[in-house]
Amino acid sequence: MEIDVLRHIALSYSPMVDRNRAVVATRLTVSALKPGSALQADELLQAIAQVWPEGGARVSLNIMSETLLNDLMRAKPLPNVMIEVPSFIASDPANIPVMEQLRANGNTLLLHGRPASSLPREVLPCFKYSIIDLHDDRRKNEAPGHSEPGVTRSIGFIQSGVRTIAEMEASFGRGALAILGWPIEDVISTAGVKAGQPDMGVLVELIRRVDAGEDVDKLDAVLKRDPTLAFQLMRYINSPAFGLSVEISSFRHAIMLLGYKRLKRWLALLLATASKDANMRPVMFASVRRGIFMEQLVGPSGSEEMRGEVFICGVFSLLDRLFHKPFDELLKTIPVPEAVYQALVDASGPYQPYLELARAVETETAPVINEHAEHLLMSLAETNRAVLATLTSAGQLE
Incomplete structure (x- = not known):
């Protein structure tokens, strides 16, 4: 059966890699060819369910269209679908009920980006992880074993924007649970001829x-x-x-x-x-x-x-x-x-x-x-x- 939404979006993927270098989930990025176009969230979830059925492996959805993301959050995704929620959407009180419902449904929500102001108190329990881009990480220059004054994290974080092995190691050293993507070029240039x-x-x-x-x-x-x-x-x-x-x-x-x-x-x-x-x-x-x-x-x-x-x-x-x-x-x-x-x-x-x-x-x-x-x-x-x-x-x- 033809799924119409696939004609208007582009899908790209990257691994979510933990400190043991295991791929723990796939990040699926969904980009609209024409920003602002009307897209069917239920059709997208139907296509995703064919790859990641209920009870199967996990997928993290990075939806680049605000309209599509809002619709998808209200379309009852399967529990193994993780949803990345930009901080500006998480900060909107109007979205509190739908985020609470997703949490009750068993979906993992990831807070994407640093909020401009404190999140509503009711929202904080909805998020299991945050995604912090290395460029915006206020702790990126701290020495091992030391915390930057005034910077506290109540939930685990996943680092994006990692480009080198050194940056990856530093991210894990600061407590990152995983990184998004992988510094392939740098891994290859620094690996040397090793086992295998x-x-x-x-x-x-x-x-x-x-x-x-x-x-x-x-x-x-x-x-x-x-x-x-x-x-x-x-x-x-x-x-x-x-x-x-x-x-x-x-x-x-x-x-x-x-x-x-x-x-x-x-x-x-x-x-x-x-x-x-x-x-x-x-x-x-x-x-x-x-x-x-x-x-x-x-x-x-x-x-x-x-x-x-x-x-x-x-x-x-x-x-x-x-x-x-x-x-x-x-x-x-x-x-x-x-x-x-x-x-x-x-x-x-x-x-x-x-x-x-x-x-x-x-x-x-x-x-x-x-x-x-x-x-x-x-x-x-x-x-x-x-x-x-x-x-x-x-x-x-x-």
């Missing part, structure tokens, strides 16, 4: 051998060098997202059912998620979602071969950072299709626009996302459906 390299080496060798069509026994012998990797592979292949009707109990069984092309796809996925460095977990999160999203964009209009290639393109799009090598050097050892090579090495070719759109939905708002979608002759509705399908599939892999 043996896994990656085995995976690269497996991909080479699969690409060459070597005998199953030779592939099995390589995999047995890393039992942890073998477990990971079985876990992914047996996940609901893979869509198999029987449980796969061995690597040989996997190859018999899957064939080499499909196996190579999942080895590529594991290659992007092999690092044991905790700071790399959100980078892996981004890689997997890029691959799934690009595959969803191609959809039924693309051939099976094209869907597989754009998936690998997205999953591999951060490998240069994970391996600390430029793509032109890295892809000498990892065989990829020519169109994937063009996108990753030369920022050109037929898959480059899909990769640009994948990057846009991680950080940008409606006009930018719409511009990239139009370049691919895609509508916002098609793009949004791909975003929601991506988050559904990615959730099944976790």
Whole structure:
């Protein structure tokens, strides 16, 4: 069924990451293509419920339209839907009853931004967390173990606007429960070559051998060098997202059912998620979602071969950072299709626009996302459906 609201908004997503570098929720940002346009909150909640059903994982809604947010707060969202409420809306006494009702419904409310004046007393219990942008954080320069005079926080806070590892560590040092987004570029530049390299080496060798069509026994012998990797592979292949009707109990069984092309796809996925460095977990999160999203964009209009290639393109799009090598050097050892090579090495070719759109939905708002979608002759509705399908599939892999 067509959901009309998806034609008038752009969806983008980012992780909510705790101090253990675990992704504890997804932040879904909803931007209106035309500010002030009438949008159906119940339709948006219907679309969201397909990805985050009642009793499932949590999603934090960052609604950029005041009208849509006001309507959504009154539309009875599921309890696992967290709602970010800007301070100016929270300060309005007219909104007290609806915020109290949301709290009674089990929804978590997050106060977004520092209020210009004290909130009404009745409102304070409605908020479990606050979202404080690093730029506006009055405690950002305090020394560890010391509190800034006159700055007290009665509820836990989540930090946004973090751009570097140092800022992230400082935020957690000040007591942040989580950060929004992830400083991918800085994580990669400061990580160094750490644990996880043996896994990656085995995976690269497996991909080479699969690409060459070597005998199953030779592939099995390589995999047995890393039992942890073998477990990971079985876990992914047996996940609901893979869509198999029987449980796969061995690597040989996997190859018999899957064939080499499909196996190579999942080895590529594991290659992007092999690092044991905790700071790399959100980078892996981004890689997997890029691959799934690009595959969803191609959809039924693309051939099976094209869907597989754009998936690998997205999953591999951060490998240069994970391996600390430029793509032109890295892809000498990892065989990829020519169109994937063009996108990753030369920022050109037929898959480059899909990769640009994948990057846009991680950080940008409606006009930018719409511009990239139009370049691919895609509508916002098609793009949004791909975003929601991506988050559904990615959730099944976790």
